[in-house]
Amino acid sequence: RKEVEQDPGPFNVPEGATVAFNCTYSNSASQSFFWYRQDCRKEPKLLMSVYSSGNEDGRFTAQLNRASQYISLLIRDSKLSDSATYLCVVSGSSASGGSYIPTFGRGTSLIVHP
Amino acid sequence: IAGITQAPTSQILAAGRRMTLRCTQDMRHNAMYWYRQDLGLGLRLIHYSNTAGTTGKGEVPDGYSVSRANTDDFPLTLASAVPSQTSVYFCASSDLERGSYNEQFFGPGTRLTVL
Numbered sequence: 501r502k503e504v505e506q507d508p509g510p511f512n513v514p515e516g517a518t519v520a521f522n523c524t525y526s527n528s529a530s531q532s533f534f535w536y537r538q539d540c541r542k543e544p545k546l547l548m549s550v551y552s553s554g555n556e557d558g559r560f561t562a563q564l565n566r567a568s569q570y571i572s573l574l575i576r577d578s579k580l581s582d583s584a585t586y587l588c589v590v591s592g593s594s595a596s597g598g599s600y601i602p603t604f605g606r607g608t609s610l611i612v613h614p
Numbered sequence: 615i616a617g618i619t620q621a622p623t624s625q626i627l628a629a630g631r632r633m634t635l636r637c638t639q640d641m642r643h644n645a646m647y648w649y650r651q652d653l654g655l656g657l658r659l660i661h662y663s664n665t666a667g668t669t670g671k672g673e674v675p676d677g678y679s680v681s682r683a684n685t686d687d688f689p690l691t692l693a694s695a696v697p698s699q700t701s702v703y704f705c706a707s708s709d710l711e712r713g714s715y716n717e718q719f720f721g722p723g724t725r726l727t728v729l
Contacts, residue, residue: 544704
């Protein structure tokens, strides 16, 4: 089982819709959680960190559920410009036992159409 | 330089040739990373370095080597390229503070094709 799993989608939604993505992780000792956004043929860029208490940034809300080992991203009032791939990142341990090695999910593709 | 840069932007390489991908950052971040991204497989960590002078293996290190002689530079070398190393390679850096993992900043990527 891959350490970090995401539904690849694509999620195809109309403008104005609300869409949610989940990401599950297998390492219960994971300490840091993030959502990145990646546009086609571009580098990933940080969208938001995910805190234990949940956090919101405008139309975006991130939640962490440690008991069930997943993080979520909610996008409200979707815009055409939200079309991208959303990557979840979890920091876990390397194979050699070192810590703080980030592991990326494979990404969830979002397409927002008019 | 502003942020993190990679060179070359793209490269076509004959199998068996040696190739070094360059990565330089000017943010004085202590940690640096190399990933490859393939369709359907996402970003996979090749090698990383938590501080100058140290390196570690990621998920897919075979066929690659790295060095971290100083804070700013983290070159990735393919000693003898094979077609399965055709991919987009991203370098990233972050500032590890007291062991906590912070945001990664990515370079623009190098598109490598091995024929």
